[in-house]
Amino acid sequence: MRVVPLALALTLLTPLAALARPTGPRGVCQSDAGADLAVCQGTLPSCALCHQGPPDLNLYGARVFEALAQDDGYDFDNFEARVGDAVAAANADDSDGDGLSNLEELLLGTLPGDVNSAFTAPLAPSGDANAFYAVAGRDPRFAFRRVHTIFCGQPPEFDAITAFAALDEAEQGLALHDTLDGCLQSTFWQDFALHRLADARIRPLESIGFDGLIPLADYHWDYRLFSHIFSDDHDLRDLLLADYHVDESGDVVTGIVPFPSGAPLETGGQPLPPERRAGMITSQWFLMNHTMFSALPRTTAAQAYRAYLGMDIAKGEGIHPVDNEPRDVDGKGVTEAACAVCHSTLDPLSYAFSPYNGIGRLRPGSVSRIELTGTFDAARVPWGTEGQLLGTDIPDLRTWAEHAVTTDAFRRNLGSMLWRLAFARPPAPDERTEFDALWRGLPDDGFSANRALHRLIDTNAFQVP
Amino acid sequence: MTRAIRPPATHHPLLSRRALLSAAAALGVAGVLPATRARGQAAPALPARLLFVVAGAGGANIADSFLPVTDTEAGAAAATLAVQASSLVETIGGLRCVGKKNANVGGLPLGGNFLQRTFLQKHGADTAVMTVESTSVNHLVGQKRFVTGAGINAGRTIMEAIAAVHGSSVPLPNCNLAAGGYLEPGDDPSLDRRARPEAVADPRTFPLATHGFRGIANIPDDALIRRARGVRDQLEGLSPFGHTFANAPLRQRFLDQRRTFLPDVEARDLITRLMMVADDPARFPLTQAGLESSPDGVRVREKFPGILGDELEAQAALAFMLAKTGTSAAITIAPSFAPVLDGATLENPPLAFDFSHNDHPGTQNVMWSRMLRVIDGLVDLLKSEPDGQGATLWDRSLIYVATDFGREKIRPANASAFGTGHHLNNGVVMVSPLLRGNRVYGGIDPTTLLTHGFDPTTGDAAPGTVMREGDVYAVVAGALGVDYPGRRSFPSMIRG
């Protein structure tokens, strides 16, 4: 019988609420066991991997916890260093009883602690040959319809399909890509489809936009910039690096854009100089809408993290705590245990956004100097240079952006956006290999959305019925 | 036979049904008349419980309604606190309220003629105030946390939770007419699809989403259309696409909805029963389209006369009709951020409650009036509607006045006009005969305007504690018979 050390025994008896371990996601992914896991490819596991309603453990979390308790080298303080081994120890089990081992689920990207999260690989088709769809392989006609419908916004006509079907295989391949090229120049694509992708990133609100009664900022600048970056082989890293804007004529403009003459309020331009810009996360609308009157713009940082790095802290994703954080610099009480789990990541993520004004000047209780909306003020708060993003010190927002675009998280999120443009859904487990290839190949594409989309339409996910 | 747009079958231009019945009654021949029923008017199976979330979008501050602090009570601190003039605060039963403030915004006088006292006089016995300190001052995040209890029930919104438990017998268990974070679905992937929110873009045209063909111009008659549906079903099985993708989950689920939901809502005649607007050839040409206003339309329009121009009134009208017809178990409504004028008075400032940034006293006063007036109308309608079991719809209902967050407690010294930012500390209002109403649960410090929590068992105020979004969620869930792991119990608030 192994004697459990008294300290550890007490730990096991302690209510789980006291054992918040936000270092778990990082610990898993940095371990040998985490290298191939789906949840570690360009992202971090969310709390839902082990918890059902934090801090309560789910069936898988309980198994990992059990493995930790049996680990002679675990002493509670070295959780982050030991959790990977505990995960490995639990690999062979099937904690949720869904027929897939824990390891199989982790490789697939389903949740090993949730019986409703499972995946069964499709069987090979059987039966007589299907004369209409190549169900056992790639189907260029099927892909042709998809290219038209998704990227041109309407299905191909009968004559076009007939002509396509008459081509040989090589010609069909070329025709697919030619069709895509044409569609990516269409008004539907650039002024509608891309804009719908942008909605969740820009988060417009008509009543306070330039179409509304209280025009605090003009989100149309954001939509134009987003669409521009996603078009014509432009560099997707400009989503966070652009120091320019795109005007109503579609022209790139650099420098400060004054607010329009005759505007009801002194807003609606782009007040930041290029050196203070960081793409979409420094438009006047983005800063106004998310920072508003906050001294520490947590919402702004969380939205940037969610929209451009693909991790939603509000859902327990992307937790990457910093030692000795949160410091509660603005006195909001975030050092409480339940709050600190997320704020140990969120607060340092937010510091670099602090020198940027939201609505007017930072002043409690009233709106002041509306013309300062979205401007930079180094003296706004004292903690603006103390940020961290995924383990890297961040002295300012430009550095935040420059580091962000080098991360797998950024690239993976680009892949998610491209996948969503095509399929309007996230990738299925059996599409993961192609999905990973899509975003990992972005550097070879020069970070061009169009080039990546050309690769996407060649995937089995796109072409196999 | 081609059917041009024609009136419904029961309409006779010269002899209305009512006239016929009257004549028949006069002749004592009522028993001879065919036992007709209007289309789809079988008594609906009502959900056991009804939840109405009326969201105070933008930040409804409890100290400007049923938990006020007067200048006298605040003493020396009053000069810099957002207190109420003593002359404006009144006690009605176990609750207090704030009178009407005369204010204007940009030269427009604010409305708000419906008095808080009127609400308490009518509904105070069922009104409970619960203090709370929330966890986000962001609109979207705060809104969502107030309906998910900050994730307390596996990420389900309270509307989804009620729909999952009480919505099995209704076609649209969870209807959501709100916006922003109140409209956002919860985060529980295991939730039954049926319990997910059905977003309603416009309450006045929504009834048209409940019938596959009525009201469309220049179409064949009903029987032929149904025959065409039958042919379509055949085509689904005969097409290479339908055969090849017979097992595609997305397509299968859609076909299931087509097979079950579509005939169900058509049979219920919801296109009529939910049609709150009256025939208006210029704006809502119902008759021309072969449609009718709801039998409940007159009384709903009497209660909410502004349904054509006032989105919130239209939402409340539809909320009642969805409940009355046994269509939904959880319904969410909210004022929009667009301004609403009644003549020359501003009834809904731009940004709703969030216009408090510019003018806190006036905005809070007019918006609370607006919210309470609409809730009052909804309660009156629910109280007047028998449930077929000897009680009324009200007896099984709960109205939860959610909000994004509170407002700052301070003002510039002695300022009568000032703006406030967002603040975590606040309270919420719930109205229901399922609750022990007529009191405040928790308390407020008159020198800071900060609320504090209470003992869930006794209801006694407990300074130094706060309640959270999850506690509010637990009260609503507990009152409506919805359980989940770890649900906190509030016997002080919940009857029975």
Next chain:
Amino acid sequence: MRALLVCLLVCVMAVAVGCPPSPSPSPPAPLAPVDDDGLSAMAVSTRGALVWKRGPALARGLSQALLVPVEDLCRELGRFDCVDFAHQVPLGGNDAFVKGQYEPLLEPGATSAVAFDRLALSACSVAVELDRVRAGAFIFRGHALTTDPMAPDDADTIEGARFLGTELYRRLHGREPREAELVALLGLLTDDEGRGTSGLDFARLACFAVASTTETLFF
């Protein structure tokens, strides 16, 4: 006299209100089964990862196929655009600017089937009306677009139906119809009681039946 009045009243009522409307519609008389001509033996997709065609693409496709301007396809009560307003969400769109709905539905919801039916039926009815007032019909050829009942067994009637069916499949689905599909469409040459439908009704019904299959909605 009273008895006479009662009799008259009841008779008038019977004429005025007809038979008591049943609380739910009677199911149609079974359509004749159609042989699937070997389709059922063919292998099916086991991936089944279809994509939902959202409102704007749906509308553009119908517009292109039926030669109806997008903005005229479907307007509830003659005023409210189906795709951009009245049924925007169930047809797969989202209202980001007013409702703050930043993501559309991931898959069709409860009222999506209703909205899709209405869109398809309206589009077809508008298309038929446009053809009816033209000097020569573009799409709905094969039968005269009149209200006169056709003879369902007449060879010309059947040929006209097959002709229109083929046209509809080419336009709406970009392919030739299978024989079995054309045979199924012939079921619309009669009503449930076996009476011949008119050319006008057949055009509308055939268009609706083809346009509202899931082949239009998913890809």
